[in-house]
Amino acid sequence: MPFFGLAVAVLLFFSSPTSSCTEQERSSLINFIDGLVPGGNGGLNVSWVNGTDCCKWEGIVCSTDEVVTYVLLASKGLKGVISPSLGNLAGLLHLNLSHNSLGGSLPTELLFSRSIVVLDVSFNRLTGHLQELQSANPGLPLQVLNVSSNLFTEKFPSTAWEAMKNLVALNASNNSFTGQIPSYICINAPSFAMLDLGYNQFRGNIPPGLGSCSTLKVLKAGHNDLSGALPDKLFNATSLEELSLPNNALQGALDGSLLVKLSSLAVLNLGSTGLSGKIPDSIGQLRKLEELHLDNNNMSGELPSALDNCTNLTYITLRNNSFTGDLSKINFTVLDLRIADFSMNLFNGTIPESIYSCSNLMALRLAYNSFHGQFSPSIGNLRSLTFLSLTNNSFTNLTNTLQMLKGCKNLTTLLIGTNFKDETIPQDETINGFENLQVLTIDACPLVGEIPFWISKLRKLMMIDLSCNQLTGPVPSWISGLHFLFFLDISRNRLTGSIPTALMKMPMLLSENNAAKLDTRFLELPVFWTPSRQYRSIIAFPKVLNLGNNNFTGAISPEIGQLKMLDYLNLSSNGLTGEIPQQICNLTNLQMLDLSDNQLTGAIPSALSDLHFLSGFDVSNNQLEGPVPSGGQFHTFSNSSYSGNPKLCGPILSLNCTSTATDQTSTSRWRNKRFGLVIGIISGGLTALGLLACFLIAKLVYDDHTESLVLLQRRY
Numbered sequence: 001m002p003f004f005g006l007a008v009a010v011l012l013f014f015s016s017p018t019s020s021c022t023e024q025e026r027s028s029l030i031n032f033i034d035g036l037v038p039g040g041n042g043g044l045n046v047s048w049v050n051g052t053d054c055c056k057w058e059g060i061v062c063s064t065d066e067v068v069t070y071v072l073l074a075s076k077g078l079k080g081v082i083s084p085s086l087g088n089l090a091g092l093l094h095l096n097l098s099h100n101s102l103g104g105s106l107p108t109e110l111l112f113s114r115s116i117v118v119l120d121v122s123f124n125r126l127t128g129h130l131q132e133l134q135s136a137n138p139g140l141p142l143q144v145l146n147v148s149s150n151l152f153t154e155k156f157p158s159t160a161w162e163a164m165k166n167l168v169a170l171n172a173s174n175n176s177f178t179g180q181i182p183s184y185i186c187i188n189a190p191s192f193a194m195l196d197l198g199y200n201q202f203r204g205n206i207p208p209g210l211g212s213c214s215t216l217k218v219l220k221a222g223h224n225d226l227s228g229a230l231p232d233k234l235f236n237a238t239s240l241e242e243l244s245l246p247n248n249a250l251q252g253a254l255d256g257s258l259l260v261k262l263s264s265l266a267v268l269n270l271g272s273t274g275l276s277g278k279i280p281d282s283i284g285q286l287r288k289l290e291e292l293h294l295d296n297n298n299m300s301g302e303l304p305s306a307l308d309n310c311t312n313l314t315y316i317t318l319r320n321n322s323f324t325g326d327l328s329k330i331n332f333t334v335l336d337l338r339i340a341d342f343s344m345n346l347f348n349g350t351i352p353e354s355i356y357s358c359s360n361l362m363a364l365r366l367a368y369n370s371f372h373g374q375f376s377p378s379i380g381n382l383r384s385l386t387f388l389s390l391t392n393n394s395f396t397n398l399t400n401t402l403q404m405l406k407g408c409k410n411l412t413t414l415l416i417g418t419n420f421k422d423e424t425i426p427q428d429e430t431i432n433g434f435e436n437l438q439v440l441t442i443d444a445c446p447l448v449g450e451i452p453f454w455i456s457k458l459r460k461l462m463m464i465d466l467s468c469n470q471l472t473g474p475v476p477s478w479i480s481g482l483h484f485l486f487f488l489d490i491s492r493n494r495l496t497g498s499i500p501t502a503l504m505k506m507p508m509l510l511s512e513n514n515a516a517k518l519d520t521r522f523l524e525l526p527v528f529w530t531p532s533r534q535y536r537s538i539i540a541f542p543k544v545l546n547l548g549n550n551n552f553t554g555a556i557s558p559e560i561g562q563l564k565m566l567d568y569l570n571l572s573s574n575g576l577t578g579e580i581p582q583q584i585c586n587l588t589n590l591q592m593l594d595l596s597d598n599q600l601t602g603a604i605p606s607a608l609s610d611l612h613f614l615s616g617f618d619v620s621n622n623q624l625e626g627p628v629p630s631g632g633q634f635h636t637f638s639n640s641s642y643s644g645n646p647k648l649c650g651p652i653l654s655l656n657c658t659s660t661a662t663d664q665t666s667t668s669r670w671r672n673k674r675f676g677l678v679i680g681i682i683s684g685g686l687t688a689l690g691l692l693a694c695f696l697i698a699k700l701v702y703d704d705h706t707e708s709l710v711l712l713q714r715r716y
């Protein structure tokens with residue numbers, strides 16, 4: 001063996017070039033790999049062998065004179081700590097350890113290295129704080145520092161930056177840094193161009209000193225606890241191309257005379273900051289503006305017509321402010337909008353014809369305003385339109401609206417409820433097109449008429465909401481032919497007949513395999529369920545059958561048990577009779593079951609307590625009898641879930657079950673079952689913990705969900 005080892009060493013010695021990395025470099029690197037946990041070295045140990053030329057090791061790049069200059073180990077699955085020994089690599093210029101699972105602290109030897117120019121440790125689990133520089137320093141070479149998406153805490157350094165005279169880019173976003181934004185971050189750095197401090201816990205004012213960063217192009221500090229007004233001096237940073245400070249508690253208005261100084265601005269994001277006042281006319285001088293986000297503020301007044309001078313504008317959101325007036329002051333012809341959200345304001349008037357010339361417009365939300373009128377055939381020019389929300393305005397002529405919109409072939413999401421007051425839902429067979437429609441809401445108009453046949457031709461439909469209308473007639477049997485439908489809300493209508501068995505055959509509700517075929521793409525704009533709850537993709541919505549508050553009669557078919565994917569089932573406030581089928585206990589995903597206000601008889605199936613995700617249950621006001629289920633989720637339901645059923649009995653009800661022998665056995669059977677469950681959870685170990693977590697999440701989702709249904713928030 002020793003001879004063999006020697007032979008290899010000799011071979012390596014002769015086969016490698018005359019020079020190689022130094023012994024010190026080699027051991028610095030070996031020390032680094034020694035800081036990683038077993039199994040967390042990403043297989044580096046295969047090539048990183050002590051005694052061989054480290055310039056040939058995986059991820060190491062040397063200069064022509066064999067000095068280690070690059071250590072490129074991003075996304076290697078590294079776990080463990082970063083050894084300070086890397087600081088001994090005297091010629092190291094570029095260290096990239098991003099996208100690993102490294103913990104511990106960032107060694108000061110690296111942060112204040114006298115050689116490193118680019119240091120990227122983003123997307124790891126580094127903790128602790130970044131040190132201040134202890135001693136005065138003539139200047140460090142660091143140009144790029146990316147410590148983003150780690151677990152850093154505590155006060156962000158303030159003086160350390162004074163030594164970084166070459167700093168160009170600093171990304172510290174997505175950590176838990178506290179304290180103030182350092183005032184003089186660029187004081188000594190004449191080329192400082194990018195600062196991202198978003199998603200931290202920075203407090204205090206935006207330092208006016210940032211205004212002297214004359215080469216600063218990107219300033220992002222959104223999602224912090226910053227307060228105060230935008231300092232006047234900030235607008236002296238005239239190279240800014242992106243200013244993003246969303247989700248802070250700022251105040252004051254946009255000063256037009258200052259804003260105009262930022263003539264290079266392409267992105268202005270001051271959403272959810274509490275800003276007030278008008279959009280200044282001078283915004284029209286920001287000719288390079290591409291994105292304007294002023295959503296969720298306290299802004300008011302009319303939109304300046306000069307906005308149409310921003311001919312590069314592609315994204316505008318003014319959602320949730322108090323803007324007034326009519327959009328026709330703006331000549332949309334000259335804009336090339338892709339995404340526009342004007343929802344939740346006080347806009348009125350009709351939709352300006354010029355908006356139809358934005359042929360690249362993909363998403364338009366006008367919901368919750370006072371727009372009125374009808375659409376012109378030119379809306380068909382919006383060939384790229386995929387998302388349109390008109391909810392809660394005073395638009396008229398649903399037939400016409402659908403006729404006009406069918407020209408928008410790419411439409412996937414159409415939210416038009418709370419309009420078309422008291423109109424009749426068109427039965428018109430000529431309503432066709434919409435071949436890509438996935439979401440359709442026409443709720444709360446209210447509309448009269450029957451559920452129309454043209455809906456059966458919307459082959460890609462996943463969600464339909466026709467709730468809160470005055471629709472009559474039966475649920476059509478073609479419903480099961482909509483192969484992607486998983487959300488059906490027809491509650492609060494005057495529908496009659498029995499619950500059709502077609503509903504029990506809806507493919508998306510039958511099996512996981514079918515549901516896997518659903519489109520997972522992100523929506524151009526999120527769909528809001530409540531102002532605080534939004535969905536970015538359609539598949540994130542729960543699987544829902546809501547037939548509540550109609551005039552349905554007859555029994556609940558045992559076939560209901562086939563809808564294994566169902567999250568929410570509401571059959572309340574109908575005239576349903578017969579027993580609750582045992583098969584309902586097969587709906588293992590169910591989070592909410594509401595059968596209240598019917599004429600159901602018989603017992604409540606005891607196996608309902610096996611539904612681990614059930615967090616809402618209501619059978620009140622029926623004619624049920626016998627014991628209420630116990631165990632599982634049932635300890636969380638109060639007696640109001642059962643009220644109005646005088647023959648139900650159980651520990652939380654006024655009627656004792658102990659009066660008969662059969663009830664006795666059923667109770668003790670439950671006890672055994674509960675005991676079994678406890679044992680199951682203990683032996684289930686981690687799996688059970690996972691299950692508990694799932695349940696908690698499910699419960700949160702559910703709580704919000706019910707709230708919205710109870711409050712009857714409209715989707716928009």
Ligand SMILES: *[C@@H]1O[C@H](CO)[C@@H](O)[C@H](O)[C@H]1NC(C)=O
Nearest residue numbers: 026027028030031034050051
């Ligand atoms: C690497 O090998 C050298 C001898 O070639 C030895 O002196 C040194 O301690 C080793 N380094 C490590 C980190 O094992």
Ligand SMILES: *[C@@H]1O[C@H](CO)[C@@H](O)[C@H](O)[C@H]1NC(C)=O
Nearest residue numbers: 074075096098118120144146
């Ligand atoms: C580090 O590597 C990742 C993954 O290859 C890359 O995305 C990132 O840009 C690199 N960082 C720097 C500063 O070049």
Ligand SMILES: *[C@@H]1O[C@H](CO)[C@@H](O)[C@H](O)[C@H]1NC(C)=O
Nearest residue numbers: 098120122144145146169171
């Ligand atoms: C870290 O930030 C630098 C500077 O912006 C950037 O070049 C690099 O790509 C970022 N790293 C990752 C992994 O995104």
Ligand SMILES: *[C@@H]1O[C@H](CO)[C@@H](O)[C@H](O)[C@H]1NC(C)=O
Nearest residue numbers: 122148149171173174196218
């Ligand atoms: C900073 O890093 C985060 C990821 O950690 C990234 O999302 C963000 O875009 C980066 N900022 C800039 C300005 O590149």
Ligand SMILES: *[C@@H]1O[C@H](CO)[C@@H](O)[C@H](O)[C@H]1NC(C)=O
Nearest residue numbers: 123124148149150174175199
């Ligand atoms: C924030 O960091 C976490 C953990 O590294 C990561 O999963 C997440 O994507 C990051 N968020 C952003 C916006 O980059």
Ligand SMILES: *[C@@H]1O[C@H](CO)[C@@H](O)[C@H](O)[C@H]1NC(C)=O
Nearest residue numbers: 211231232233234235236237
């Ligand atoms: C902005 O810079 C100009 C000179 O470039 C200077 O005269 C002015 O006082 C500065 N404004 C503020 C608010 O500091």
Ligand SMILES: *[C@@H]1O[C@H](CO)[C@@H](O)[C@H](O)[C@H]1NC(C)=O
Nearest residue numbers: 274276277297298299300322
């Ligand atoms: C919004 O502005 C109005 C006056 O326009 C003011 O009365 C109100 O207090 C402001 N709301 C907030 C949250 O600042």
Ligand SMILES: *[C@@H]1O[C@H](CO)[C@@H](O)[C@H](O)[C@H]1NC(C)=O
Nearest residue numbers: 308328330331332333334354
């Ligand atoms: C809107 O702009 C277009 C193109 O510049 C122009 O032809 C049209 O006359 C303008 N419309 C109005 C109402 O100003």
Ligand SMILES: *[C@@H]1O[C@H](CO)[C@@H](O)[C@H](O)[C@H]1NC(C)=O
Nearest residue numbers: 359360382383384385409410
């Ligand atoms: C319509 O959607 C398809 C598929 O997403 C896309 O390829 C096409 O470019 C879109 N058409 C327009 C006019 O945007």
Ligand SMILES: *[C@@H]1O[C@H](CO)[C@@H](O)[C@H](O)[C@H]1NC(C)=O
Nearest residue numbers: 396397398399400401403404
């Ligand atoms: C609705 O629009 C259609 C054209 O699509 C028209 O024939 C009808 O008269 C309009 N109805 C009303 C009430 O305006």
Ligand SMILES: *[C@@H]1O[C@H](CO)[C@@H](O)[C@H](O)[C@H]1NC(C)=O
Nearest residue numbers: 491492548549570572594709
């Ligand atoms: C079920 O539907 C009825 C009628 O629409 C409604 O009042 C009730 O709140 C719904 N139940 C739940 C739990 O959402």
Ligand SMILES: *[C@@H]1O[C@H](CO)[C@@H](O)[C@H](O)[C@H]1NC(C)=O
Nearest residue numbers: 651653654655656657658659
């Ligand atoms: C139920 O029976 C128990 C004894 O088994 C008794 O203590 C309790 O008072 C009874 N409750 C009611 C409401 O009758």
